[in-house]
Amino acid sequence: MKFKIRNKTVRRLVSIGLVIALALFFALSTEAFLSPRNLFLLLKDSAYLGLIALGVSIVIIGGGIDLSGGGIVCVVGILTSRLTFTGLPGIVILAGGVILGAVCGAANGFLIAAVHLTEFVATLATGFVFTGMGLLFAYRSNGRISGNLISKSITNKSFLAMGKHINGLYYITIVWVAMSVLSHFVMVRTKFGLHTYAMGSHEKSAEMSGVNVARQKALGFVISGACAGLASVMVVANMGASAASLGTGYEFQAIAACVVGGLVLGGGKGDTIGAFIGSIFMLLVLNGLYKFNLPTYWQYIFQGAIIIIATAFDAQFAKFAQKRRAAESAARTAA
Amino acid sequence: MNSKITRFIGGQWGQRALILLLIFIVMAVFERKFFTPGNVSSIFLAISVYGIMACGMLFVVLLGGLDLSVGSMAGLSAVIISFFAKNDNFGTGGVLTGLLAALAAAVVVGWLHGVLVTQINMPSFVVTLATKYILYGFMPMITSGAFIYITGEGLMYQVGNAKVLGVPMPIVIFLVVAVICGLILSRTTFGRRLYAIGGNPTASALVGIHVFRDTKIAYIISCVTAALGGMVLCSMNMIAGQTTGNGYEGNVLLAMIVGGINLAGGEGGVPGAVFGALLAGIITNLMTLLGVSADFQKFVQGMIILAAITLNVYTGRRSAGLSAPKRRRGKAAEESAKQG
Structure with missing residues (x-):
C-alpha cells in the first residue's frame, strides 16, 4: 500500500511550513519574538487583516475579486465612531457596523450581478467611493468640509469593551478564529459553499447546472462587505478612535494574504483556511521587520516580493499538480 | 447627410x-x-503627465493587461534622475546620465513584468501591483527619505518649464509621445500585431505571431513612458521625493476608462487615451476650482469610473472591462443575442 497525499494537502503543507519556518527563524534570532505579549499582538493584527481576507477569499473562490475592502473599513470605522457618541450599547453599534459593511457589499454585488460591471474595475471604483464617503463623515477641526481632519477619542464604555482582551487574548482574535471555522464549515458543508466552488471552477457549467450565479455572486460580495465591516468595528474599538487613513492599502494586503494561503485568482481553488494562514504569514513578516529594526520601506519591498513569489509558485505548482495527476491515472490504467 | x-x-x-x-x-x-x-495652461500641464503615461499604458491595455506600477515607476524615475542631476549640480551631463539610468531601470522592470506575465503565466494585475509596492519601497533608498529640490536653470528646469514657440515643454513632449505611440500602433506591423494579440492570443500564436516577445515589448514601453512622465512631473514641480507619482496609476486608469479603451484588450487607440487624459485633467482641475477637498476627489473619481463603465455596458458599444463579454449574461446577453 503506497502512501498517497493529495495535491491540496501538499499546497497546505507548504503554506503552513512557511509560517513555521519563519516563526522559528524569528524565535531563534530575536528574543522578544516569543514573548506572550508579542504573540498576542501578532494574533490581534492578523485578525484585523484576516477578517477582511476571509470575506475576500469567498469572493475569490467564486471567481471574482474584491478591491473595495479598504474603502469599506474606512467608511464603517468612521461612521461607527460617530455612532458611539449617541450612547448606544456596544453590541448595537457592532451590529450597525456589520450591517453597514453588508450594505456596501450589496452595492458591489448589485453593480456586478445586476448591472454586469467587471469585478476589478467596479470594486476599484467603489473602493474610491467608500473611502471618499468615509472622509466626508470624518471629524474636522472647524466643522467645515475643507477643515483639517482630526481624530476624536471614543468614550463609550460598552463599545470600548469589545477592543479589550482576556488574559492577553484579544476579542478580535477570538471572533476571527470563530468566523474562520464557521466559514470553512459553510464553504465545505453547505449548498452555498458548493455553488461558490462550482461557480469559481467554471461559471458557465455552473449556471447551466442550475446555480443562480447572479445571486451567488452578490451574496459573496455581501459577506465580504460584512466581514470588512466587522473587522473595522473591532479595530476601532481596540484603538479607541478612528482615523481617515483607516483601512488604506488593506484591500491589496487581503488579496496578498489569500494568494499566499493558496487561493488562486480566477476561482475554484483553495479555501478560507488558506486565507487564515496567509494573514498570519503577512503579519509575521511585518513583525519580524520591526524586530530587526529595518527601515519601514522594506515592508513594501518584502510584501511585493511575497506576492510575486507566491503567485509564481502557484502557477508552477498547478503544472506540477497536473503532471502528478496524469502520472497517477497512467499508473492506475497500467495496473 | x-x-x-x-x-x-x-x-x-x-x-x-x-x-x-x-x-x-x-x-x-x-x-x-x-x-x-x-x-x-495649468490644465494642459497636468494632462501632459497623465497623457504621456496613458499613451504607454495603452500598449499593455490593448493586450488585455493592466499596468498598476506606472505611478511608482514615475516616482522612481523622478528620484533617480534628480539624484544623478543633484550630484552633478544640475548640469546637463548629470541629467542625461540620470535619464539613461531611469530608462534602464524602466526597461528592466518592464521586461520583468513581461517575463512574469508570459513565461510564468501570472495575472498582469497581480504582477504590476506587487512591483508597484517594490518600486515604492526602493524610492527612499535613493533619496534616503528626504526630498530632492531642483535648483538652477539647467536642463532639469527646462524640461518642465521651457517654452517652444510659446507652447510649454511638457505639452510638446506629450504631443511627441502621443504621435510616436499613435504611429507605432496604427502604422507598424508591431502595432497591428498588438491588436491581434489583444483580440485573440491563441489565434495570434497560431498564425505565427511571437506573442511572448511582443507582450514583453509592450510592458517595456509602458514602463519607459512612465519613466518619461516621472521626469516631466518632477521637473514641473521642482521637487522629487517619496510622494512623487504616488497614486498616478488611478488617474491613468481613469483616463483609460473614460477614454473608452476596452480593458479586455484589442480595442481603442491613442486618440481615446488622449481624450481620456484630457477629461481626467479637466475633472481634477474642476474639482480644485470648485473647492472640493483633495481627499474627497477620490470619491468623485470612483463615481466617474462607475458611471463611465455603466454607460459603456448599456450603450452596448463595447464591453466594460477585463472579461466582460464572457461574463455578461442573463438579460443583457439575451438582448445582445437578439440584436446580433
Whole structure:
C-alpha cells in the first residue's frame, strides 16, 4: 500500500511550513519574538487583516475579486465612531457596523450581478467611493468640509469593551478564529459553499447546472462587505478612535494574504483556511521587520516580493499538480 | 447627410464632444475662472503627465493587461534622475546620465513584468501591483527619505518649464509621445500585431505571431513612458521625493476608462487615451476650482469610473472591462443575442 497525499494537502503543507519556518527563524534570532505579549499582538493584527481576507477569499473562490475592502473599513470605522457618541450599547453599534459593511457589499454585488460591471474595475471604483464617503463623515477641526481632519477619542464604555482582551487574548482574535471555522464549515458543508466552488471552477457549467450565479455572486460580495465591516468595528474599538487613513492599502494586503494561503485568482481553488494562514504569514513578516529594526520601506519591498513569489509558485505548482495527476491515472490504467 | 450627422452624434466622438460641451456649459455658469489663460495652461500641464503615461499604458491595455506600477515607476524615475542631476549640480551631463539610468531601470522592470506575465503565466494585475509596492519601497533608498529640490536653470528646469514657440515643454513632449505611440500602433506591423494579440492570443500564436516577445515589448514601453512622465512631473514641480507619482496609476486608469479603451484588450487607440487624459485633467482641475477637498476627489473619481463603465455596458458599444463579454449574461446577453 503506497502512501498517497493529495495535491491540496501538499499546497497546505507548504503554506503552513512557511509560517513555521519563519516563526522559528524569528524565535531563534530575536528574543522578544516569543514573548506572550508579542504573540498576542501578532494574533490581534492578523485578525484585523484576516477578517477582511476571509470575506475576500469567498469572493475569490467564486471567481471574482474584491478591491473595495479598504474603502469599506474606512467608511464603517468612521461612521461607527460617530455612532458611539449617541450612547448606544456596544453590541448595537457592532451590529450597525456589520450591517453597514453588508450594505456596501450589496452595492458591489448589485453593480456586478445586476448591472454586469467587471469585478476589478467596479470594486476599484467603489473602493474610491467608500473611502471618499468615509472622509466626508470624518471629524474636522472647524466643522467645515475643507477643515483639517482630526481624530476624536471614543468614550463609550460598552463599545470600548469589545477592543479589550482576556488574559492577553484579544476579542478580535477570538471572533476571527470563530468566523474562520464557521466559514470553512459553510464553504465545505453547505449548498452555498458548493455553488461558490462550482461557480469559481467554471461559471458557465455552473449556471447551466442550475446555480443562480447572479445571486451567488452578490451574496459573496455581501459577506465580504460584512466581514470588512466587522473587522473595522473591532479595530476601532481596540484603538479607541478612528482615523481617515483607516483601512488604506488593506484591500491589496487581503488579496496578498489569500494568494499566499493558496487561493488562486480566477476561482475554484483553495479555501478560507488558506486565507487564515496567509494573514498570519503577512503579519509575521511585518513583525519580524520591526524586530530587526529595518527601515519601514522594506515592508513594501518584502510584501511585493511575497506576492510575486507566491503567485509564481502557484502557477508552477498547478503544472506540477497536473503532471502528478496524469502520472497517477497512467499508473492506475497500467495496473 | 442627415444620417451622417446622427451617426456622428450617436457615435463615439459625438459622445465625447457632448461630454466636453456639458462641462464647458457647467463651468461657464458656475466658475468663470475655468476659462482664464492661466488655468487653461495649468490644465494642459497636468494632462501632459497623465497623457504621456496613458499613451504607454495603452500598449499593455490593448493586450488585455493592466499596468498598476506606472505611478511608482514615475516616482522612481523622478528620484533617480534628480539624484544623478543633484550630484552633478544640475548640469546637463548629470541629467542625461540620470535619464539613461531611469530608462534602464524602466526597461528592466518592464521586461520583468513581461517575463512574469508570459513565461510564468501570472495575472498582469497581480504582477504590476506587487512591483508597484517594490518600486515604492526602493524610492527612499535613493533619496534616503528626504526630498530632492531642483535648483538652477539647467536642463532639469527646462524640461518642465521651457517654452517652444510659446507652447510649454511638457505639452510638446506629450504631443511627441502621443504621435510616436499613435504611429507605432496604427502604422507598424508591431502595432497591428498588438491588436491581434489583444483580440485573440491563441489565434495570434497560431498564425505565427511571437506573442511572448511582443507582450514583453509592450510592458517595456509602458514602463519607459512612465519613466518619461516621472521626469516631466518632477521637473514641473521642482521637487522629487517619496510622494512623487504616488497614486498616478488611478488617474491613468481613469483616463483609460473614460477614454473608452476596452480593458479586455484589442480595442481603442491613442486618440481615446488622449481624450481620456484630457477629461481626467479637466475633472481634477474642476474639482480644485470648485473647492472640493483633495481627499474627497477620490470619491468623485470612483463615481466617474462607475458611471463611465455603466454607460459603456448599456450603450452596448463595447464591453466594460477585463472579461466582460464572457461574463455578461442573463438579460443583457439575451438582448445582445437578439440584436446580433
